[in-house]
Amino acid sequence: METTTTTDRQTLPEPDPRQRRFLPQSNHAAEGQRHLxxxxxxLVAVVLVSLSIHGVLDGWGWLLNVMFTAAAVLTATAGTRSLRWPPVLSLGAGLLTLAGVLVWQFFRDQSFLGVIPGSQATERLASLLENAETTVASELAPVAPGEGVLLITCAATGLAxxxxxxxxITCRMPATSGIPLLAVLSIPAIILPDSVGVPAFTAAAAGYIFLLATGQWRESFESQDQAAHRTAGYLTRAATIGAGALSLALVLPAMVPGFTTGTFPQGSRLQWWTAASGLDPSVTLGNSLREPDGSGRITYATTANEPLYLxxxxxxxFSGRRxxxxxxxxxxxxxxxxxxxxAGLPVGSGNLTTTRIDTRSFTSPWLLAPYAPxxxxxxxxxxxxxxxxxxxxSTAGxxxxxxxxxxxxxxxxxTPELLAGLGPAEDGEVDAGFSFLPEGLPPVIRQTAVNLTADLTNPYSKAMAIQNYLRGGGFTYSLQAPVEGNYDGTGLEVIGRFLEVKAGYCVHFAGAMAVMARLAGIPSRVAVGYAPGEPTGNTVMVAGKDLPEFAVDSKDAHAWPELYFRGAGWVRFEPTPSRGVVPVYAQQPATPPGLPVEDDLRPDGLSVPDTATSPTPAPGLSGNGTPGTPIPSGVEPGMTVVVLVxxxxxxxxxxxRAARSGGRKRRFLSSNPQLAAxxxxxxxxxxxxxxxxxxxxxxxxxxxxxxxxxxxxxNSQAVDSLTRLRHAFEIQMYAAAKVQPVPGTVSPTWADVQEVKRALWGSNTLPARLKARLxxxxxxxRY
Incomplete structure (x- = not known):
């Protein structure tokens, strides 16, 4: 056994001043790695808190853009910091990088070299912002992540x-950095009825705790040696305390009254805009985002003989998931x-009617009007x-x-006779987009359309066959079946599932008829608006006449198909049982009693019809599916991202640790013997x-x-390797540059390091080895 004696300490020379010049560079490199x-x-904290935006934005396709933007900005600031740029220049580099990465993602065709905006970028920016404004004003969460919305999301995340x-890093205030994280988290907290939710809150809190712990770990190196040694365990302690606080935050609401009920229930929203209301024209289904409580009241009076669809x-x-x-x-x-x-107006001029509409709090860039205005x-x-x-x-917000x-x-x-005498629409008579169907159509849709219309040649007969099938006893009007059956959305897959289960509400019926009409050769579309509503008992002066006033609200939100007939234009049909008014030209047998009379594009909040009093069979007795049986859809992409993170x-x-070890090995092999030691x-x-x-x-x-x-x-082999490593290090640190190694000694190699590592591995138990590795x-x- 070797010991350090007084003589050893006295005979060791002072460090070589020429070697000391490497120390500041080494310290700077170490500091740069800590900042990195x-x-x-x-970056991890930003990505984790961004997961909470899911539910505000539809799907997960936006996440890669957000991650790329944040990673580019943080890489730029880290790079300039490693070059020892002043903090102000690092901040400027981050802003320039953010601008460049936004240009590359959204203005590539209007830029030079993909990152320098050109003369047309301003016009493109105005278009994207207008698109985002229209989306926000007209859609309810989750909104479609169009280019405008995605631009704003990436810009906000990059700034955060x-x-x-x-x-x-620059201000060394990692705790304060939670403010921008909280700002991002507040978006779903304000917008979503159920607030952020436990998974998203847990992910955001974990990111913040990781950032705090890493910041404390970095600060432990900035103190004097003894203080740094005392704070060496702060990373573990910070993570432990943070995890405990997070667990308490998750458990406490379930144990203490007032978190889930009362004046300030958990998840209640800060709705500064509660006085306004709107209707989502994208027909987002099954998100419980707008309960049918009668909000968004609109009144109208008309010279027509009966109340109107607005x-x-x-x-x-009809392509895409939404x-x-x-x-x-x-x-x-x-x-x-x-x-x-x-083009597109009904046959002749029809009866001209005048309608006065008062929107009140209804907010949308699309204007309500009876057809055809x-x-x-x-x-x-x-x-x-x-x-x-x-x-x-609207065009200007x-x-x-x-x-x-x-x-x-x-x-x-x-009249039925008029429509029955009209032939199919000629090529070019109507935009081809009204007849287009994407590939991958579910077989049940095509087979159902063929079964209903194969023997018919008249477009009107085909339309009536489809409408009568959907309004027939085989289908049930249900608000809950789509939720329970995991098909509460839009898209062709949803329509296929609806035709199998035979239960849904207005959007399912309208979408199914529109898609099957196209398969039958009839151009079609789905109209979104309001059913006629109910009289208020008041009268309004319109065109010099006192006319009865009608009112519609969220409970009257509705969707219906419009089919194109040559010479007649776009004609409304009503395939949804118990909903709206069936036109005279499309009359079918009366709806059986016992079915509900209300519908909503966002159906949560209304009860399922009482099947005990309705002759309509319960969902699932006909068809291949059963409500309540989810469609196997694989792992949710968002959960995959969370798991990977x-x-x-x-x-x-x-x-x-592995990267650090590999870097040292490369530097060892490329350095001179003195530095390599x-x-x-x-x-x-x-x-x-x-x-x-x-x-x-x-x-x-x-x-x-x-x-x-x-x-x-x-063992002896490990002792020899460790002795060579120590001796070479002592020569580097304490011997003058002119001092040569002791004759007969062998310079250490990286194999000596590996030999010591093997001896350390063999000296411990398996749990200790795993802890050392993980x-x-x-x-x-650093030591």
Whole structure:
């Protein structure tokens, strides 16, 4: 056993001043690596808190854009910091990188080299912002992550990442960096009825705790040696305390009254806009986002002989998982006062009616109007109309809220005999988009359409066959079956599932008829708006006459199909049983008693019809599916991301330690012998620390190696390797540059480091080995 004597200490020369010049560079490199670890923690925190946006944005396709934006910004700041740029320049580099990555993602065709915006970028930006404004104003969460919404999301996330980086690294205030994380988390907390939810809150809190712990770990290196040694366990302690606080936050609401009920229930929203309401034209289903409580009251009075359907917009693109209205900006025109008799109007001019509409709190960029509108007056703001759909859309951010306007429309004069005498639409008579169906159509849709219409040649007969089938006794009007059966959404897969289960509500019936009509050769679309509503008992002066007033609200939200007939234009049908008014030209037997009379595009909140009093069979007795049996859909993409992130966090200590060891080996092999000795000694010491053998604050290398040999019970081969490593390190640290190695000694190699590692591995139990590999203690501080 070797011991350190007084003579040994006295004969050791002072460190070579020429060697000292490497120390500041080494310290700077170590500091840069610690900052890099905090940057990595900031990225993890941003990604984890971004998961909470799921539910505000539909699907998970937006997550990669958000991750790429945050990673680019943090990489830029980390890179400039490693070059020792001033903090202000690092911040500027982050802003420039954020701008560049946004240009590359959203303005590539309007830029130079993909990152420098060109002259057309401003126009593109205005278009994207207008698209985002329309989406936010007209859709309810989860909104479709269109390019405009995605641009704003990426920009906001990138700014949050940059702010977190500045607070946690430049200002050294990792605790304060939770403010931008909280800002991101507040978005779903405000918008979603059930607030953030436990999984998203847990992920966000875990990211914040990881950022705090990493920041504390970095600060432990900035103190004096003894203080740093005392704070070496702060990473573990910070994570433990944070995990305990998180567990308490999750358990406490279930144990203490007042968190889930009372004045301030958990998950209650800060709804500053509760006075406003709207109707989601994308027909998002099954999200419990807008309970049918009668909100969004709209009143109207009309010269028509009966109450009217109020039409908001149409859905004609049946591709994709969600159906959205096409704004058709290329074909829109101004001048809603004189919309005129355009293509798509019913046969002849029809009966002209005048309708006065008071929107009150109803908010949407799409304008409610009875079909087919010819002239609209009294409306504030800039509005456009589309000749193909006769929908009216704002152009400068206006909405329908608190507007009172007058619509002159044409009521068609249609009869079964008239429609039965009309042939199929000719090629080019109507936009091909109204007949298009994407590939991958579920077989049940095609087979059902063939069974219903194969023997029929007349478009009207085909339309009636489809409507009568859907309104027949084989189908049940149900608000809960789509939720329980896991098909509460839009898209062709949903329609296929609906035809199997034979239970749903208005959007399912309308979508099924529209899709099957296209298969039968009839152009079609789905209209979204409101059913006629109920009289209020008041009268309103319209066109010089006192007319009865009607009111609609969220419970009257409805969807219905419109089919195109040559010479007659777009004709409304009503396939939903118990809902709305069946036109005279499409009459079918009366709906059996006992079915509900209300519907909603967001169906949560209304009860399922009482099947005990209804002759309609219960869902699932006919067809291949059964409500309540979810469709096997694989693992949710969001859960996959969460699992991968958690696995990465669990493996992060091992990966960081392995990367550090690999880097040292490369530097050892490429350095001169004097510098290589220090590199090998650092790896040897940290390997010993990982296995529980920590050098004392005042312990010399010789004393430490002697103790390590004895406690770890090294064999002779490991003793020789450790002795060579220690001797070379002592020469590097204490001998002058002119001093040559002792004759007969052998310079250490990396194989000596490996030999010591093997001896340390063999000296421990299996649990200790796993801990050394997966949770290396040396990451708490460098030795």
């Amino acid at each position: 670890m905090v940057s990595l923690a900031a 990442a940059l702010l977190i980086d500045t607070l946690a 039409r908001l917009t149409t859905l004609e693109d 159906w959205h209205p096409d704004q058709r900006m290329d074909s829109r025109r101004t001048g809603i006062r004189q919309m005129g008799m355009s 010819l002239s609209i007056t009294g409306l504030n703001g800039a509005w456009t109309w589309d000749p193909g759909t006769l929908t009216v859309l 206006e909405t329908t809220a608190r507007q009172t306007y007058q619509v002159i429309s044409s009521l068609p004069e249609l 958690l696995l990465f966090l669990a493996a992060a200590p091992f990966l960081i 220090g590199i090998a000694w650092a790896e040897t010491t940290e390997s010993a620390v990982d296995h529980g053998y920590t050098p004392g604050a005042a312990e010399t290398p010789r004393a430490f190696t002697s103790r390590l040999m004895q406690q770890a019970r090294f 949770l290396p203690r040396s990451l708490r501080r």
